[in-house]
Amino acid sequence: MALKKLANDAFIRDVFRLAQGQVRDYGAANMTQETNTQDTPDTDNGSGDMINTIAGWVLFAAGLGLGLSIVSDKIFHAYDPQRPEVAGYPVEVAEEAGEVEMTMTQALNMDGVDVSAGERVFAKCSACHTIEAGGANGVGPNLHGIMGAPVGAVGGYEYSGAMASFGGQWGWDEMNDWLNNPRGYMDGTKMGFAGLSSIEDRAAVSLYMNENGSNLAVPEYVAVAAEEAEATAGEEAEAEAEADQNAAEETSEETAAAEASE
Numbered sequence: 001m002a003l004k005k006l007a008n009d010a011f012i013r014d015v016f017r018l019a020q021g022q023v024r025d026y027g028a029a030n031m032t033q034e035t036n037t038q039d040t041p042d043t044d045n046g047s048g049d050m051i052n053t054i055a056g057w058v059l060f061a062a063g064l065g066l067g068l069s070i071v072s073d074k075i076f077h078a079y080d081p082q083r084p085e086v087a088g089y090p091v092e093v094a095e096e097a098g099e100v101e102m103t104m105t106q107a108l109n110m111d112g113v114d115v116s117a118g119e120r121v122f123a124k125c126s127a128c129h130t131i132e133a134g135g136a137n138g139v140g141p142n143l144h145g146i147m148g149a150p151v152g153a154v155g156g157y158e159y160s161g162a163m164a165s166f167g168g169q170w171g172w173d174e175m176n177d178w179l180n181n182p183r184g185y186m187d188g189t190k191m192g193f194a195g196l197s198s199i200e201d202r203a204a205v206s207l208y209m210n211e212n213g214s215n216l217a218v219p220e221y222v223a224v225a226a227e228e229a230e231a232t233a234g235e236e237a238e239a240e241a242e243a244d245q246n247a248a249e250e251t252s253e254e255t256a257a258a259e260a261s262e
């Protein structure tokens, strides 16, 4: 027992020395300790002291670590509120013309969007539709003269209830929305076609259908811009007229003043 107590004291002293940087070989003491542990009952409080000591140092190390982390936060501003909300820096990307949402009117007036391009697009429709005058109804109705025609009114074709009762006519914008997403546009239609994702394709195929038995006027995009320019010119003319009037009033006032002083 006395030997074991001594061994523990030696171990504790060694731990202190280690902590102070005084390294010493305590292998022998350690060996003794191990031997003792093996044949010592648990009631012995010598090993309890050792555990306390170790626990104390662990606690000390943890406290030291916490202190250091607080100090380092102070130095390195880990929670600096001055950090920008968005990390990094913004990169300005010029918007490409193609990405901008295009209107049907714009698409109809684009270079390369014409009847012959529309004929090529119509190949996707011809599995179900004929376009020539008097052409047979297939899976879908014959589409001769469909532009401008009432919705769901081709003779001899059996429409879904949704299309038969939809109402309205096939104008440019209606055709654009329909071909963009048939089922989204008309809930319950039986046209089993996913749609045309490109507005250029939708515009071209509409021009092609218009060329086959319909005669809707193609809305002119350039004309819209020209009208705006005209309106601006009109405003300018008005402003000028107003200025002239003011000048005239001033002149007559001057004349009156001159007359009065005579």
Ligand code: HEC
Residues within 6 Å of the ligand: 121, 122, 124, 125, 126, 127, 128, 129, 139, 140, 141, 143, 146, 150, 151, 152, 153, 154, 158, 159, 160, 161, 162, 163, 164, 170, 179, 188, 189, 190, 191, 192, 193, 196, 205
């Ligand atoms: C898989 C077959 C199928 C394809 C492909 C298809 N359609 Fe149809 N289409 C139909 C059916 C069926 C209807 C009738 C829908 C209903 O009754 O609900 C229809 C109806 C229509 C109508 C309405 C006609 C009316 O009388 O009001 C138009 C316009 C039309 N399709 C255009 C097109 C165009 C343009 C394409 C190609 C871009 C196309 N469809 C591709 C099957 C098809």
